Amino acid sequence: MRNISDFDIIESVKRGNSADFSVLIDRYKNKAFSLLKRMLKNELDAEEVLQDCFLKAYNSLKGFKQESKFSTWFYKIVYNTALTRLSSRKRKIENEMSSVDDHFELEYKSNLNEFDNQEISTLLKKLISQLPENHAAVMSMFYLDEMSCEEISEVMNISVSNVKVILYRSRNSLKNIIIDNNLIEELL
Amino acid sequence: MKHISDEILNKYIDGELSTKEINNINELLLTDIDLKKRLSALKRVDTELKGIQVDEVPVGFTLKVMQRISKKNRVPKEQKLFFTYIISFFSLLCLSFVGYLVINIAGEVSETISSGAEKTVSNYSQSLIHSLINIFSGLNISIFGSILSIVLLVSGYFFFEMSKQSKTKLSS
Numbered sequence: 001m002r003n004i005s006d007f008d009i010i011e012s013v014k015r016g017n018s019a020d021f022s023v024l025i026d027r028y029k030n031k032a033f034s035l036l037k038r039m040l041k042n043e044l045d046a047e048e049v050l051q052d053c054f055l056k057a058y059n060s061l062k063g064f065k066q067e068s069k070f071s072t073w074f075y076k077i078v079y080n081t082a083l084t085r086l087s088s089r090k091r092k093i094e095n096e097m098s099s100v101d102d103h104f105e106l107e108y109k110s111n112l113n114e115f116d117n118q119e120i121s122t123l124l125k126k127l128i129s130q131l132p133e134n135h136a137a138v139m140s141m142f143y144l145d146e147m148s149c150e151e152i153s154e155v156m157n158i159s160v161s162n163v164k165v166i167l168y169r170s171r172n173s174l175k176n177i178i179i180d181n182n183l184i185e186e187l188l
Numbered sequence: 189m190k191h192i193s194d195e196i197l198n199k200y201i202d203g204e205l206s207t208k209e210i211n212n213i214n215e216l217l218l219t220d221i222d223l224k225k226r227l228s229a230l231k232r233v234d235t236e237l238k239g240i241q242v243d244e245v246p247v248g249f250t251l252k253v254m255q256r257i258s259k260k261n262r263v264p265k266e267q268k269l270f271f272t273y274i275i276s277f278f279s280l281l282c283l284s285f286v287g288y289l290v291i292n293i294a295g296e297v298s299e300t301i302s303s304g305a306e307k308t309v310s311n312y313s314q315s316l317i318h319s320l321i322n323i324f325s326g327l328n329i330s331i332f333g334s335i336l337s338i339v340l341l342v343s344g345y346f347f348f349e350m351s352k353q354s355k356t357k358l359s360s
Contacts, residue, residue: 034243124236168198178229
């Protein structure tokens with residue numbers, strides 16, 4: 001099953017073999033879950049939303065034109081469903097420009113002697129989970145799903161340059177934490 | 189000394205700079221401690237991000253989704269059946285009402301009819317009335333009543349099932 005392409009599975013599901021859809025679920029569930037967990041900051045919500053996303057994808061499979069990759073199409077569903085969930089929680093949802101203008105600040109004050117190399121790694125991972133939703137989405141798609149900036153821009157419906165702005169800004173905020181806390185001595 | 193922005197450093201680690209630009213930065217790195225610090229920190233961030241582990245969904249996730257899909261596939265069939273029952277029920281109700289009206293009208297008309305053509309119509313009406321009376325009399329009325337009850341019970345069952353499902357969906 002690993003070698004079968006997404007398109008072949010989709011064709012099979014369209015022919016009525018709905019059980020084959022489980023192959024697609026197994027293929028994308030963990031990465032999509034990671035994206036949702038980072039966006040929604042809640043594991044239970046992420047699981048629930050992911051179930052809804054797979055149901056939406058199944059129901060819309062007939063409308064999938066195969067003009068883009070299934071992963072891009074599916075992540076679009078995942079990203080938009082996550083935004084809907086966030087808006088239903090009455091959280092502030094930013095559109096393209098405001099997300100780029102979004103000035104967030106990751107804060108961490110530490111004792112210089114407190115960290116060794118391993119702890120810097122743990123700290124960075126902790127800080128990554130604190131990134132705003134759109135930044136978390138870009139980071140997750142770029143690093144976990146190894147999607148290109150073009151694909152991410154298609155999923156998020158923003159320009160490629162704005163994807164890069166979000167990506168650089170996220171990295172820079174983490175980099176500044178390292179420099180501000182003098183953790184750089186550990187790295188050099 | 190030329191300042192290298194964070195944006196350029198990001199492009200440097202993403203391999204988006206030209207050879208000339210890369211060489212320029214490499215030269216500066218030999219003398220610029222601040223630049224070296226910033227690049228080193230940025231590279232560490234990039235390495236950590238590349239090492240993020242994918243989170244795993246809870247056990248049985250695929251099964252849960254597939255169950256929801258098969259349940260969803262079943263619902264339209266049940267809905268179709270439900271509406272068929274409802275439509276059949278109302279059709280029977282309409283038929284009974286029309287039959288009742290025909291009996292009344294034909295009864296009144298039969299008293300005043302005397303001409304040949306009218307007699308023929310009257311005869312047809314009479315036969316229709318007799319057949320309807322046969323259907324709704326004696327044992328037949330019990331059969332009709334039983335069928336009606338079954339239709340009502342089945343409709344009721346599907347109605348409550350559907351409302352239960354909608355409530356579950358809303359609460360979830």
